[in-house]
Amino acid sequence: MDGLEIEYENGVMRASVGGEVDHHLCASVREDIDSAFFKYAPKKLILDLTGMKFMDSSGLGLIMGRYSRCLAAECEFIICGVDERAMRILRMSGMDKVLKIK
Amino acid sequence: MITEKKVKKEKINEVKITLLAVSRNESLARAYVSAFAAGLDPTLDELADIRCAVSEAVTNCVVHAYKGWENPGKIYINARLYSDRTVTVEVSDRGCGIENIEMAMTPLFTTDKEGERSGMGFSVMKSFTDCVRVTSKPSGGTRVFMSKKFS
Numbered sequence: 001m002d003g004l005e006i007e008y009e010n011g012v013m014r015a016s017v018g019g020e021v022d023h024h025l026c027a028s029v030r031e032d033i034d035s036a037f038f039k040y041a042p043k044k045l046i047l048d049l050t051g052m053k054f055m056d057s058s059g060l061g062l063i064m065g066r067y068s069r070c071l072a073a074e075c076e077f078i079i080c081g082v083d084e085r086a087m088r089i090l091r092m093s094g095m096d097k098v099l100k101i102k
Numbered sequence: 103m104i105t106e107k108k109v110k111k112e113k114i115n116e117v118k119i120t121l122l123a124v125s126r127n128e129s130l131a132r133a134y135v136s137a138f139a140a141g142l143d144p145t146l147d148e149l150a151d152i153r154c155a156v157s158e159a160v161t162n163c164v165v166h167a168y169k170g171w172e173n174p175g176k177i178y179i180n181a182r183l184y185s186d187r188t189v190t191v192e193v194s195d196r197g198c199g200i201e202n203i204e205m206a207m208t209p210l211f212t213t214d215k216e217g218e219r220s221g222m223g224f225s226v227m228k229s230f231t232d233c234v235r236v237t238s239k240p241s242g243g244t245r246v247f248m249s250k251k252f253s
Contacts (some may be wrong), residue, residue, distance in 0.1 A: 005238060020132075023161045024125035030218065054132075054150075056157040061220040085150060093210065093222050 001051050004029045013042035015066075016025025020072050021059035022063045030062055037069060045070055050081030069098065078102055108152050112185040116143055117178040123125060123163045123195065131160040139189045144252040151230040152189060152250060159193035159221040159246045165214060167197025167244060187252040196243040203236050 002019030015033045019025060020080065047066055049055070065077060070077035080102040082090065088094040121127040136153045144152075157166050160177055168175040180192040200206045207228075212221035227234045229251040238244040 001191075020129055022125075022128050022132075022179050023156055023164065024128050026218075027125060054153070056154050056161065057220045057222040058161060060222055061218040064220055065218040072132050085154070089222065089226060092243070093220060 006032070007037070008040045008042065011043035012046065013037065013040050013044070014046045016048040017062075018053070019020055020054040021049070021052050021062065022054065023058035024058055026058045030065065032036060033066065035072050036068065037066075037073075037075075042075055044076040044078065046080045047077070047085065048064045048081050049079060049083075050080065052083065054087065055086045057089060059086065060089065060093055060095065063090075063099070064093075064095060065072070066097070076100070110185070111188070113182055115160055115177075115183040115186050117181050119181075121160075121177045121179070123174045123177050123197075125161075125164050127177070128157055128160050128164060131177070132157050135179065135181055135191055139183070140187060141238070142183055142252050144187075144189075147217050148250070148252050155227045155230045155234075155248055155250075156191055156193065158226050159191075161193040161246070162223055162244075162246070163193065163197065165217060165219065166200075167195035169198060171197075188249055189252070190247065190249040192245060192247050194243060194245040198242055199240040199242050200236070200238040201240055206249050207236065 005016040017029055032075050054086045061084045084099055119134055120182060126130045133155045135156045136149050138151050163177045175197055177195045182190045205211055206225040209225045210221040212219040231248040237249040
C-alpha cells in the first residue's frame with residue numbers, strides 16, 4: 001500500500017505510511033495524520049512504516065514532528081516497521097534513543 | 103620481469119539531467135541516478151545509499167533554493183561513472199545559495215522549522231557517500247558534489 005491509511009479504535013490511532021517516504025509524500029501525509037490526530041485525540045499513536053520502500057531525512061522530519069505533537073498532547077508515540085536503512089538515519093539523529101521502536 | 107600496469111581512472115559514462123525544482127521530481131531524480139549508477143553493477147545496498155544521498159541533495163533544491171520565487175527554478179544533475187568503479191553526482195541549482203555552509207552542514211540545523219525539516223540532509227549525504235563537497239554563492243546558487251566508490 002502506497003500513501004497513508006488511518007485506523008482508530010479505543011484510544012489507539014494507527015497511521016500506516018507506505019511507499020517512498022520522501023519530502024513529496026511527507027508534505028501530504030503529515031497534514032492528514034495531524035487532522036486525524038486532532039479529531040480523535042488518541043491516547044496512543046502508532047506510526048506503522050511496514051509498507052515503506054524508501055526513507056530519507058524528510059521521513060525523519062515526519063517522525064520527529066509526530067513525536068513532538070504526541071509529547072505536547074501527552075499521547076504515547078510508537079513507531080514500528082522500521083527497516084535497517086531507516087534505523088541508520090534514526091541513529092544519526094539520536095532519535096533512536098528517545099523513540100519507542102517496535 | 104613483472105611490470106605492474108597502473109590502472110588509469112577513465113570516465114566511462116556521463117549523463118546530464120535538468121528537472122524542475124518541484125517535489126514530484128524527487129523520486130524521478132532518485133530513479134534516474136540509480137538506473138545510471140546501476141551500470142557499475144553495485145550491490146543493492148550501495149545503490150540504495152546513492153539513491154538516498156541524491157534524494158537529500160535534490161530535496162534541498164526543492165525546499166530551499168528557490169524559496170519565494172514565483173515559478174520554481176531548475177535542478178541540474180550531472181552524474182559520471184569511472185573505470186575504478188566510482189560514481190560521482192553533482193546536484194546544482196541557480197537559487198538563493200547558502201550563507202553559511204558550515205552551519206548548514208551541522209547535524210539537526212535547519213532554516214525551515216515550519217516545514218518540519220530534520221536538518222539531517224547533509225549528514226545523510228556524508229554518511230551514505232565517500233565524499234561530499236559543497237560550493238555556494240549567495241544569490242548565485244549551490245553545487246553539491248558527491249562521490250562513492252563501489253566495492
